[in-house]
Each structure stands twice: as structure tokens, then as C-alpha cells.
Amino acid sequence: MWTPVANLEEFKDGRLVIRRPEHRRPILLLYTGEEVFALEDLCTHDGGPLHEGEVEEGAIVCPRHGARFDLRTGRQTLPAPRPLKVFPARLEGETVLLDL
Known part of the structure; x- marks a missing residue:
């Protein structure tokens, strides 16, 4: 079910972190000017906040230890497990809208 979660005017520098009910992890929304991506906002290596990282070549880079996560698939590089x-x-x- 598609759920409205934000308006484009809420984005700062193309990013917005939302907190969902039902004890879900925070979700990072990234708007590239053309597409919106939504992924968990916590690095699987040490729980660091990904919204503080840089977006490079279709991935977000964890600011703590450099793990990269593909925006479309969530696939990672080390040190993220x-x-x-x-x-x-x-x-x-x-x-x-997100399909939660």
C-alpha cells in the first residue's frame, strides 16, 4: 500500500530523514531532482547515520567507515556485513509515497 510520507518542500539538500511508527528504523529519503530513493538510515556496520554521508555514483557512503550502499538495491561494500x-x-x- 502506497503511503504519503513527505512533500518535496521538506527536503534539505536533497535529503530527508523520516521516523515511522510501529518501531521501524528511521528511513532516509534522497531526492536527486528526478528520482526519490528510500532506505534505512542506519549503517549495518555500526549503526551510524547514513544521512550524514555523501551520495556518489548511485550509492550513499557511510561517513564513519566508508561502507557504500547502493540506492536502488541496498547492496553494500565492506565493512558493512x-x-x-x-x-x-x-x-x-x-x-x-512509499510502499511500506
């Missing part, structure tokens, strides 16, 4: 959960995201006008 496992991928991130990603959420299907889409835009309808100015509204960001």
Missing part, C-alpha cells in the same frame, strides 16, 4: 532494506518510492506531483 549486510545490505540495507530499501523501500519502493515514487513521486505524485510534490508528494513522496
Whole structure:
């Protein structure tokens, strides 16, 4: 089920962290100007906040130890031991929707 979670005007520097109910981990939304990506905001290596990292070549880089996570798939590089959960995201006008 597609759920509205944000409006584009809420994004700062193309990023927005949202906290979802039901004890879910925080979700990082990234807006590239064309697409929206949604993934867990915690590195699987040490729980660091990914929203503080840089986006490079379709991946977000953890600012603590350099693990990279693919924006589309959540696949990771070391030292992260496992991928991130990603959420299907889409835009309808100015509204960001996630399939949670």
C-alpha cells in the first residue's frame, strides 16, 4: 500500500530523514531532482547515520567507515556485513509515497 510520507518542500539538500511508527528504523529519503530513493538510515556496520554521508555514483557512503550502499538495491561494500532494506518510492506531483 502506497503511503504519503513527505512533500518535496521538506527536503534539505536533497535529503530527508523520516521516523515511522510501529518501531521501524528511521528511513532516509534522497531526492536527486528526478528520482526519490528510500532506505534505512542506519549503517549495518555500526549503526551510524547514513544521512550524514555523501551520495556518489548511485550509492550513499557511510561517513564513519566508508561502507557504500547502493540506492536502488541496498547492496553494500565492506565493512558493512549486510545490505540495507530499501523501500519502493515514487513521486505524485510534490508528494513522496512509499510502499511500506
